[in-house]
Structure formats: structure tokens, C-alpha cells
Amino acid sequence: MTIIYAARRIITMDPTRTDTTHVAVRDGRVLGTGTLDELRGWGRFDLDERFIDKVLVPGFVEGHSHIGEGVNWRYVYCGFHDRSDPDGRVWPGARSIEAVVERLREAQSHLASPTEPLIGWGFDPIYFGERRCNRHDLDGVSTQRPIALTHASGHITNANTLALELAGFLRIGHDHPGIMLGADGLPNGELKGPEAMTPVLEKVGLNKAAMAGDRAGLLAFAKLAVRAGVTTATDLATPLPESAIDELLQITGGHDFPLRLVPAMHVRGQTVEQAIERAISLKARSTDALRMGRVKAHADGSIQGFSARMRWPGYYNGAPQGMWYVEPEYLQQVYRLAMRHGIQMHTHTNGDAAIDLAIDCVEQALREHPSADHRFTLQHCQMADRAQLQRMKTLGMCANFFANHHFYWGDAHYDMTLGPDRAQRMNPCRSAQEIGVPYTIHSDAPVTPLGPLHVAWCTVNRLTASGRLLGDYERIDVHSALRAITLGAAYTLHLEGEVGSIETGKRADFAVLDHDPLAIASERLKDVTVWGTVQGGRVFAANAAASH
Numbered sequence: 388m389t390i391i392y393a394a395r396r397i398i399t400m401d402p403t404r405t406d407t408t409h410v411a412v413r414d415g416r417v418l419g420t421g422t423l424d425e426l427r428g429w430g431r432f433d434l435d436e437r438f439i440d441k442v443l444v445p446g447f448v449e450g451h452s453h454i455g456e457g458v459n460w461r462y463v464y465c466g467f468h469d470r471s472d473p474d475g476r477v478w479p480g481a482r483s484i485e486a487v488v489e490r491l492r493e494a495q496s497h498l499a500s501p502t503e504p505l506i507g508w509g510f511d512p513i514y515f516g517e518r519r520c521n522r523h524d525l526d527g528v529s530t531q532r533p534i535a536l537t538h539a540s541g542h543i544t545n546a547n548t549l550a551l552e553l554a555g556f557l558r559i560g561h562d563h564p565g566i567m568l569g570a571d572g573l574p575n576g577e578l579k580g581p582e583a584m585t586p587v588l589e590k591v592g593l594n595k596a597a598m599a600g601d602r603a604g605l606l607a608f609a610k611l612a613v614r615a616g617v618t619t620a621t622d623l624a625t626p627l628p629e630s631a632i633d634e635l636l637q638i639t640g641g642h643d644f645p646l647r648l649v650p651a652m653h654v655r656g657q658t659v660e661q662a663i664e665r666a667i668s669l670k671a672r673s674t675d676a677l678r679m680g681r682v683k684a685h686a687d688g689s690i691q692g693f694s695a696r697m698r699w700p701g702y703y704n705g706a707p708q709g710m711w712y713v714e715p716e717y718l719q720q721v722y723r724l725a726m727r728h729g730i731q732m733h734t735h736t737n738g739d740a741a742i743d744l745a746i747d748c749v750e751q752a753l754r755e756h757p758s759a760d761h762r763f764t765l766q767h768c769q770m771a772d773r774a775q776l777q778r779m780k781t782l783g784m785c786a787n788f789f790a791n792h793h794f795y796w797g798d799a800h801y802d803m804t805l806g807p808d809r810a811q812r813m814n815p816c817r818s819a820q821e822i823g824v825p826y827t828i829h830s831d832a833p834v835t836p837l838g839p840l841h842v843a844w845c846t847v848n849r850l851t852a853s854g855r856l857l858g859d860y861e862r863i864d865v866h867s868a869l870r871a872i873t874l875g876a877a878y879t880l881h882l883e884g885e886v887g888s889i890e891t892g893k894r895a896d897f898a899v900l901d902h903d904p905l906a907i908a909s910e911r912l913k914d915v916t917v918w919g920t921v922q923g924g925r926v927f928a929a930n931a932a933a934s935h
Contacts, residue, residue: 389413389432390924391423396903397443400873400888410443412895415924419891437926441918442903444869445888446618446896447839448876450787451733451766451829454622454648455541457608458598459508459833463494466509466539468795470836473610475930484512484520487536491528504533504550504591508833511539513691513799520545521569522576535591539795539834540689544584546576554586564710565694579694580710581655581685599650600631605638608837609646614929615838616898616917619877619886622650623733623766624683627669639676645920645927647676647896649880651683651733655713659720666730675923678882682725683733683766685712686741690769690804691796695738697770703806709738719748722763726752731881732763733787739770746775749782759783762825764879769813770805776815776822785879788814790828790845791835793858797851811858816846816871818861827875828868840904843868844913865909897921 391411398406399420411418411426418429426432460472465487468480481487487510495505505528512519525534525547533550537543551557551574559572565583569575578584588594598604599622612620627650639648652669654662662682670680688694688710693702696709718734725732726749736742742765749763764785765771769792771779779786792800792814800810812818819826828842835841846868849857863871877887886894899918907915919928 394438401890442900443897445873449620450827450876452832454608456832458604462506465507473607507536542688553590599625600634618896618922619647627652649678651681685735696740697738698740722748722752726756786826797857839872841913895924
């Protein structure tokens with residue numbers, strides 16, 4: 388059966404036919420685009436005019452997200468900014484540490500037991516100046532239950548005294564850069580990096596291996612994707628244990644599931660050989676809806692958490708240069724073996740020293756195992772300068788910039804972490820475009836909300852929360868931003884032959900918009916509302932997330 392969808396406008400991202408009014412779909416794929424008369428040549432069809440007042444664009448491809456965006460909503464939102472949950476309810480931000488404590492105190496009244504763990508998420512103390520949350524703040528919520536408060540970045544967790552005690556941390560004598568100490572020599576409750584955080588997170592029930600196949604969390608994530616116009620999304624740093632694979636295959640293979648999921652297995656906790664061998668085996672088990680076989684490593688932490696690895700002159704406020712999340716020697720080894728076996732690497736690199744390390748690793752790997760099309764991608768890549776971008780171009784690398792930082796943390800980067808000059812050039816989309824580095828942009832949900840149009844707005848306008856223009860030179864136009872969240876992201880995932888544009892033979896994946904992003908003022912781009920999606924020819928409305 389052929390269905391022809393009529394729309395007010397269809398922005399195809401296909402340069403041979405940039406926009407039109409009709410698209411024909413058969414067997415979940417695009418049969419053709421054009422006028423209704425042009426498409427009649429394909430034979431009998433049903434005309435569907437439900438989108439006659441809408442604008443269709445290629446389904447957005449979120450190149451860096453995590454299903455934790457869905458899982459987290461069973462816990463307590465403690466972020467600074469207002470945020471919408473999977474059902475569209477807006478939760479107000481908590482704008483002081485005292486407000487966070489009060490929100491946690493109120494939430495615990497709904498728990499079944501006085502000893503049940505309590506988890507908050509989205510916390511971001513950089514908005515509160517020099518004031519940091521400590522274990523005594525969280526003890527003010529409860530001393531009977533373990534409490535963990537995860538930061539928006541995902542790289543820091545605060546814990547109360549009981550949680551530290553259960554994890555074996557409440558003692559003198561720690562010598563670890565991720566365990567912050569108080570004046571009494573005991574941990575003050577702030578833990579940085581996976582080594583320090585994991586023992587506490589496990590005690591409160593945040594087990595990442597279990598979350599990898601969490602059915603409720605994945606379904607909630609999919610609802611958020613429909614609301615954001617996303618039809619293909621990554622889970623970019625998941626352990627992908629064997630226990631989760633069957634569940635993932637079942638969920639993503641369901642006819643009502645509106646999303647193509649592209650997970651990247653985290654190499655943490657495995658030998659290099661184990662990681663690459665498992666990636667190869669998972670790649671062979673991929674389906675259309677579940678694309679496995681990529682790997683992810685973290686080179687460093689977050690800029691706003693002062694754990695990103697910096698080169699000279701370091702942080703603007705004089706903080707230490709940051710942390711390595713993986714031994715550089717390990718990263719070199721995994722790059723070499725991944726390149727040898729054709730397994731794509733995605734590497735978290737926020738600081739410029741981490742970017743240098745990853746580029747060096749690619750260069751070394753290519754000397755031993757030349758590859759014409761590896762597309763190793765630096766995730767976040769926020770501090771890349773033009774010299775680093777030129778090296779990335781020469782080596783065939785891609786970049787995925789975390790453009791939402793301009794709005795959420797741009798003022799802090801200007802005043803505190805990077806200083807005015809480096810903050811002006813962070814997330815250098817225009818430079819990457821000029822030099823020829825394939826790039827995309829992302830939300831890193833749940834670090835910031837899943838929403839490609841907001842990320843696109845950030846690259847076009849580069850405005851901070853206070854309204855400061857942060858780097859006029861690196862702004863790009865709206866069409867380039869739309870390309871970044873469609874074909875650009877698809878390219879970094881080796882999927883540009885299937886998704887990212889509306890043209891014959893590709894998957895029938897569309898974002899259905901209420902407004903034309905190319906016909907409005909660029910400052911309104913983030914306010915374009917999403918009606919829903921078409922994914923593989925199936926229609927999903929945002930207000931129902933299932934209406935095919």
C-alpha cells in the first residue's frame with residue numbers, strides 16, 4: 388500500500404529537491420517526493436492530508452543521548468531550569484541548595500519505607516556560586532535512608548553520610564582526586580568520576596547494567612523522543628550486558644516503538660580485547676531498530692564540574708587541570724584494536740588536553756591500520772581550536788558539539804571556567820564547517836533535555852541564559868543547523884544512506900512541525916512546536932506517542 392502525505396511544506400535536506408509538498412511512502416520507505424501529480428506515476432495510493440497545515444522535515448537524529456533521560460523520571464528532579472517530563476508536565480527548577488533539600492524532603496514522604504534509598508537528579512551547583520552541597524545538607528533530608536544526588540553533567544554525585552558509610556567511604560585517609568574531603572579529613576559527600584561515584588550509586592540502586600535494558604525507562608525515553616521530533620537516537624555509553632540484549636531486541640522490535648536506537652557499548656571495566664570482541668559480536672545481532680557494534684570511552688569529565696582535562700593555562704579560576712577518566716595507554720590500545728576490526732569509536736572529550744589525546748590516538752592507530760572511512764567521533768569536543776580541527780579533518784575524524792552549553796552554562800564558562808576568550812570559541816561549528824570536519828550537535832540528554840531544535844537554536848544564536856552573545860563568529864545559519872541534526876548526525880553514525888533526508892529509498896522518518904523553521908526569525912527556532920513523528924512509515928502523535 389502506498390500512502391502519499393500532503394504537507395504545507397516538506398524540507399527534504401536533499402539538495403536536488405530541497406522542498407516540496409508531497410511525499411510517497413511504501414513499506415516504511417520513501418518512494419518519492421514532489422507534487423501530487425508527479426507522484427501519481429507510482430500507481431494506486433491513499434492520500435493522507437492530516438499534515439496539510441504542518442511542515443515535514445527529516446526525523447531528527449540525536450547523536451548523543453542516553454536512555455537515562457527516561458529512567459531518571461522515576462526519581463526526583465532537582466535541576467535549576469524548568470523541565471518537561473515524558474507526559475509533558477513541566478517541573479519547576481530548584482534554584483538554591485535549600486530548595487533542592489526541601490524538594491528531596493518532600494519527595495521522601497511518598498516513599499514506602501523510612502530506609503528506602505532516595506535519589507535526586509539534574510543538580511547543578513555551578514549556579515550557586517561558591518556554595519557547594521555536602522553530606523550534612525543531605526543529612527538534613529534524612530540520616531536513616533541513603534541519599535544520592537546526581538549532577539546534571541552525570542560526572543558528579545553528592546551523597547549523605549549513610550550512603551558514604553554503606554559504600555565504605557566514611558573513613559580518614561582517602562587519596563583519590565574524585566573523593567572530596569572536608570576539614571575533618573572525612574569525605575564531604577561530593578564524588579567525581581565513575582570510580583568514586585559507582586560504589587555509592589550501587590548502594591542506592593542506580594545500577595547502569597540493569598538500566599541498559601530498563602523497559603519502563605526506554606518507553607519513557609521514546610515518548611520524549613516523539614515530543615522532540617527524534618526518530619533515531621543513541622544510548623551513548625551503556626554497558627550492554629548480555630542480560631539486557633534480549634529485552635532491548637524485544638522492545639525496539641515492537642510495532643508500537645517509535646524509535647531507532649543506536650547504543651554504544653562503554654569499554655569501562657573490560658580489557659581492550661574483551662571490549663572489541665563483544666562489540667563485534669553485538670554488531671552481528673543488530674536489527675533495523677537496534678543498531679549495535681559501536682564503542683564509547685570517556686577521556687575526561689565535565690568543564691562545569693572542573694573535571695575536564697585541560698592543557699595550559701587551565702581553568703580561568705585556577706582550579707586544577709581536571710581528571711583522566713581512562714588511562715591514556717588504555718585509550719591508545721582500544722583505538723588501535725577498534726581501527727583494526729572496523730569498530731567505530733566515540734570518545735567523550737570536553738577539555739582541550741583530552742581532545743589532543745584522542746587525536747593522537749587516532750593518528751597512531753591509522754599508522755598501524757589505515758582506514759579510509761573510520762569516522763571516529765569526538766563527543767562534546769567543546770574546546771577544539773582550529774589547529775585541532777585541521778588535524779581531525781586530515782585524519783578523517785568527526786565532531787559532535789555540545790551546543791546546549793551556550794545557554795545552560797555559557798555565563799559560567801565566560802566568568803569562571805574558560806574565561807571570555809575561550810568561551811567565545813567553544814563548540815566551534817562554523818570553524819568545523821569551514822575546515823571540512825563532518826559535525827553534528829547534541830543534547831546529551833539527560834544532561835540537558837532531549838530537544839534537537841533547542842540545540843539548533845543554540846548554534847544559530849549562541850545566547851547564554853542571561854542573553855549574552857557568546858561567540859558571534861562561530862554562529863551558523865538555520866539550514867546548516869537543521870542539517871547538523873539530520874544528515875550531520877546520521878553521518879557520524881554511518882547511517883546517512885538510510886536516514887537524515889527525505890529522498891527515495893530512505894526510511895520514512897519525519898519530524899512533524901507546527902511551524903516552518905526556515906520561515907521564522909532565527910531567535911524563535913527553539914519555540915517551534917513538534918506535533919509528532921513518522922518513523923518507518925508509522926505515525927506517532929506527541930500527545931499520545933502512539934497514533935499510527
